[in-house]
Amino acid sequence: MINTRVAVAEVIAQVLRGKSLSALLPEYASKVAEKDVGLFKELCFGTLRWYPAIELLLHELMQKPMREKEFEVQGLLACGLYQLMHTRIADHAAINETVAAVTKLKRPWAKGLVNAVLRNFLRQRGELETKLAKNPVFVRAHPQWLLDGLFSSWGSGVAIEVLGANNQQAPMTLRVNQLQGSRDKYLQQLNAANIEAQATQFSEQGICLQSATDVATLPGWASGAVSVQDEAAQLAPVLLELEASQHVLDACCAPGGKTCHILEAQPQLGKLVAVELESRRMPRVEENLQRLGLKANLVVGDASATADWWDGEPFQRILLDAPCSASGVIRRHPDIKLLRKSTDIVKLAEIQLQLVRSLWQCLEEGGILLYATCSVLPQENDQVIKEFLAETPAAELYNIDTAWGIKTDFGRQLFPMINGNDGFYYSRLRKTSQT
Numbered sequence: 001m002i003n004t005r006v007a008v009a010e011v012i013a014q015v016l017r018g019k020s021l022s023a024l025l026p027e028y029a030s031k032v033a034e035k036d037v038g039l040f041k042e043l044c045f046g047t048l049r050w051y052p053a054i055e056l057l058l059h060e061l062m063q064k065p066m067r068e069k070e071f072e073v074q075g076l077l078a079c080g081l082y083q084l085m086h087t088r089i090a091d092h093a094a095i096n097e098t099v100a101a102v103t104k105l106k107r108p109w110a111k112g113l114v115n116a117v118l119r120n121f122l123r124q125r126g127e128l129e130t131k132l133a134k135n136p137v138f139v140r141a142h143p144q145w146l147l148d149g150l151f152s153s154w155g156s157g158v159a160i161e162v163l164g165a166n167n168q169q170a171p172m173t174l175r176v177n178q179l180q181g182s183r184d185k186y187l188q189q190l191n192a193a194n195i196e197a198q199a200t201q202f203s204e205q206g207i208c209l210q211s212a213t214d215v216a217t218l219p220g221w222a223s224g225a226v227s228v229q230d231e232a233a234q235l236a237p238v239l240l241e242l243e244a245s246q247h248v249l250d251a252c253c254a255p256g257g258k259t260c261h262i263l264e265a266q267p268q269l270g271k272l273v274a275v276e277l278e279s280r281r282m283p284r285v286e287e288n289l290q291r292l293g294l295k296a297n298l299v300v301g302d303a304s305a306t307a308d309w310w311d312g313e314p315f316q317r318i319l320l321d322a323p324c325s326a327s328g329v330i331r332r333h334p335d336i337k338l339l340r341k342s343t344d345i346v347k348l349a350e351i352q353l354q355l356v357r358s359l360w361q362c363l364e365e366g367g368i369l370l371y372a373t374c375s376v377l378p379q380e381n382d383q384v385i386k387e388f389l390a391e392t393p394a395a396e397l398y399n400i401d402t403a404w405g406i407k408t409d410f411g412r413q414l415f416p417m418i419n420g421n422d423g424f425y426y427s428r429l430r431k432t433s434q435t
Contacts, residue, residue, distance in 0.1 A: 004036045005079055005101035008043045012051075012075030017068065021048060021335040047075075047082040048334040049167060053132075053141040054078045054085075060128055061117045073110045076101060080118045091122060141167055145342035146327065153378050158415060162376060162423065165416035166330040172212040173421075175229040175257075176205045177292060179264050183207060186226065189219040201420070202404040203234035205261075208419065224292035229257040230329075232374075232414045232424035236319055239370050239400060239428055242266035246316040250274040250296075251303040251359055252323060256285030262319070263294045272296040273315075275303045304351075304358040314364035322352045324373040324380050328416055328423020345379050352384045360392065363431050368398060371427045376415060378408070381425040385410040389429075398430040 007028045014024050021044065032040045047054070058077060059065070066074040076098060083094035095118045102111045121128070132138040136147050140163045150159040174197075176183045183205055190197045195213060200206030208231070215221050215228060236258050242248070246269055250259045253274035263272060276282050279300045289296060301309045303320070325345055330336050356371060363369055373380050386409065389395055397410060404421075405414040411427030 001033050002031045003101050003104045004032050004040050005043070005076065005098055006104045007032050007040055008047065008079045009072045009076035009101065009105055011044050012047055012078055013071035015048060015335045015338055016071045016074065018339065020339065021045075021333060042087075043079055043082065045169070045334055046086055047079045048338065049331075050082055050086060050141050051078060051334075052143055052337055053138045054081045056132055056135065056138045057081055057121065057128060058117070060131070061120055061124075062113075070107070070110075072105055073102070073107055073114070076105060076110075077114060077117055080114065081121060084118065084121060095119065095122075141337070142330075143337055143340075146337070146340070149327075149342075149345075149377055149379075154376075154415075162415050165418050168331055168418050170230075170329075170331040170422070171419050172209045172228065173200065173230050173234075174207040174209065174218070174226045175203070175234050175261060176207060176226055177224055177264050178205055179267060180220070180223075180225050186219070189225075193217070193219055200231045200234075202402075203231045205264075206231045206234050222291070227257060227260060227288065227292065229261065230422045230424075232328075232421040233257055234261060235402075235404065235424075235426065236321075236370060236372060237261050237265035239426060240317045240319060240368060242269065242317065244268035245270040247271045247313065248273070248317045249315040249319070249359070249362060251318065251320045251355065252276065253298075253321070254278065254281035254285055256288040258319060258321060259285060259296055260288050260292050260294055263289075263296065264292070273299060273309075275299045275301055275309060277302055304355050306358050306362055310362055314367065315362050316364050316367045318359055318363050318367070318369040319372065320355055320359055320369060321372045322355055322380075324348055324352065324375040325377060326374050328374045328376045328414070328425075331416060332422070345377060349379050349384055352380060353387055356384065356388050357392075360388075360395065360431070365394075365431050365433065367431050369429045369431070371411070371425075371429065373425045374422060375425060376413065376423040381413065381427070382408050382410045385427045385429070394432050395429050396432050398428040400426060400428055 011024050011028050015021055029037050080098035083089045084091055099111060099115045102114050137144055140147060142163055150162055176186045196210035197207050200208050218226055242265055248269055253259045254276045259274045274296045282300055299309045325340055325348055326333055326336055400412045405412040411425055414421055414424045416423040
């Protein structure tokens with residue numbers, strides 16, 4: 001077992017070096033004492049959530065920035081400031097525990113530094129916050145490029161709401177397996193188990209828990225009664241207009257939530273092919289299918305390289321949940337604030353457009369392609385669809401007439417909501433005559 005704050009410092013350091021939080025959490029969570037796993041996760045998520053603001057404070061409190069080889073000390077300092085700013089941990093306990101972790105981190109030279117920085121912050125807090133009060137990165141705790149993108153795309157009202165939701169903890173949302181029972185019946189089961197929950201606003205299978213809980217405590221979890229899935233992601237099957245005997249493609253399918261939901265929504269499909277580029281992510285898809293008692297044709301491969309996996313038989317429905325900036329799910333992945341750069345958006349938009357172009361060849365005439373991202377940036381959403389439609393005479397926009405999200409020129413955009421859905425985008429295209 002390792003010290004909780006040491007584990008946090010090492011995770012933050014790895015993120016600063018370019019690794020993702022989701023890849024690091026399982027390994028490090030297994031290294032800390034079981035009773036401290038909750039605190040460990042809170043400190044990781046919280047420190048990364050507020051890191052853009054914390055980094056500015058560290059710049060003010062330190063004479064020079066840390067070198068990359070000492071990012072563990074930087075991570076520990078950031079964790080210390082997070083505790084002082086945003087947790088109910090007593091100041092003296094936060095400082096003492098953080099300073100004590102320096103030795104366990106095997107950086108004894110930094111003990112005085114960490115102690116001085118944290119105590120100086122407490123002494124100068126008011127002055128520092130006043131000095132940084134006009135810096136939007138400090139106030140909103142988001143990188144400047146993302147602030148610029150949100151304000152320019154949606155205006156201050158929407159942008160401020162999105163930023164506020166991003167800085168909150170995400171709700172835990174369930175999807176009831178409609179093959180096993182109704183949402184109303186499952187809500188009754190939750191009530192009997194003293195788990196507070198309510199029906200979601202837009203998804204007919206969705207349930208939002210009052211507070212997150214271990215999935216093992218959920219009624220019927222092991223037998224596939226429910227899955228964990230955000231409400232916005234639950235909207236895909238309805239938009240696909242699934243029918244029996246159809247051949248369906250789920251491109252970029254991991255972790256398999258939508259794959260499973262499609263099979264739950266229409267158990268009499270002719271075929272469901274689920275393609276995923278990263279082989280390391282496919283076991284999760286397999287696990288989800290197995291727990292729910294469902295089957296799909298799983299393919300590890302590049303969805304855009306159709307010659308490598310497609311048998312030439314057209315699909316009537318294609319879901320493309322395209323790789324994106326994940327700017328709509330920052331509250332679930334706060335490391336995005338550190339890992340993403342403005343230049344990534346241009347590259348991602350190119351990948352997204354290429355995926356639509358390639359998969360379009362696999363769609364039957366009259367078929368539907370549903371384009372989805374968990375992004376709130378138009379460059380990855382409307383602009384991709386606009387460019388594709390301009391170059392593809394056989395493609396037409398198939399309107400999404402619904403109450404959720406806001407209508408855009410080429411689809412519908414959902415924004416992250418406190419105690420509600422994540423940020424998500426959908427656009428629906430139909431293939432017309434190719435002559």
